[in-house]
Amino acid sequence: MLAAQLGLRPISNTSVPCKICDGPADLYGVVDMNRSCQTAQGFRAPLIGVPIYYRRCADCGFLFTDAFDDWSIEQFKTHIYNDGYEAVDPDYRIKRPTDNAAAVARFWAPHKAGMRVLDFGGGNDVFCTSLRAHGFAEAVTYDPMVPEHATRPDGKFDLVTCFETLEHVPDPLATIGAMAACVAEPGAVFYSTLTPPDDFDSQGMWYIGPRNGHISIYTKHALALAWHAFGFKTAPLNAGTHLAFRTLPEQWGLAEAPGAA
Numbered sequence: 109m110l111a112a113q114l115g116l117r118p119i120s121n122t123s124v125p126c127k128i129c130d131g132p133a134d135l136y137g138v139v140d141m142n143r144s145c146q147t148a149q150g151f152r153a154p155l156i157g158v159p160i161y162y163r164r165c166a167d168c169g170f171l172f173t174d175a176f177d178d179w180s181i182e183q184f185k186t187h188i189y190n191d192g193y194e195a196v197d198p199d200y201r202i203k204r205p206t207d208n209a210a211a212v213a214r215f216w217a218p219h220k221a222g223m224r225v226l227d228f229g230g231g232n233d234v235f236c237t238s239l240r241a242h243g244f245a246e247a248v249t250y251d252p253m254v255p256e257h258a259t260r261p262d263g264k265f266d267l268v269t270c271f272e273t274l275e276h277v278p279d280p281l282a283t284i285g286a287m288a289a290c291v292a293e294p295g296a297v298f299y300s301t302l303t304p305p306d307d308f309d310s311q312g313m314w315y316i317g318p319r320n321g322h323i324s325i326y327t328k329h330a331l332a333l334a335w336h337a338f339g340f341k342t343a344p345l346n347a348g349t350h351l352a353f354r355t356l357p358e359q360w361g362l363a364e365a366p367g368a369a
């Protein structure tokens with residue numbers, strides 16, 4: 109199948125504005141549309157001969173493709189989040205949400221009985237079901253890609269979680285803005301997305317896998333700029349997890365979060 113038949117945006121070899129900071133983003137690298145990222149536990153789908161070009165912002169380092177910017181949710185479901193998806197991300201359905209729920213339940217154990225939690229982009233309700241079983245007052249899944257969870261719940265939430273989702277969105281500021289709008293004041297967003305390692309340039313295309321739906325890769329600086337646009341700071345907890353907030357609840361004991369920018 110050709111790029112045009114798939115409805116991919118035509119490639120331009122001129123700079124386009126970065127989706128986060130408007131800086132100049134030139135072409136950076138190219139991989140086959142069926143390439144999965146190097147963390148996909150050894151599984152390799154056959155290449156299909158459709159090149160997906162990625163760009164990198166000279167100012168904030170945000171790495172992205174605009175190839176899918178004209179796709180509907182239905183096109184993402186047909187070509188990426190289809191029956192073959194689980195083979196390139198075997199943990200997404202049960203293991204990752206279960207592990208994440210255990211970590212969140214451990215950390216917020218002293219406060220859970222009074223907490224409203226929203227899980228953003230979780231795909232299924234495994235994470236929230238587990239949180240409810242752990243004794244959280246409320247835990248709700250919101251995912252625009254999944255019909256039964258596509259209605260945005262009312263009100264604000266003490267904690268919004270968002271695991272391994274931001275790398276999948278073609279419009280990062282819209283997604284981060286939608287999350288920010290759900291956060292109570294005080295409150296926070298606990299989220300994960302891998303930021304590039306220091307030796308990224310020597311690792312080739314690393315985490316970049318169109319087959320996984322990895323179309324937006326954020327540097328820590330890019331994340332800080334994106335959250336700033338909504339009045340939030342973000343603090344990296346490690347290379348993969350982050351906490352974003354305007355004001356942290358005092359009782360969480362995190363008021364002096366290190367590295368917040």
Ligand SMILES: [Zn+2]
Nearest residue numbers: 126129165168
């Ligand atoms: Zn940028």
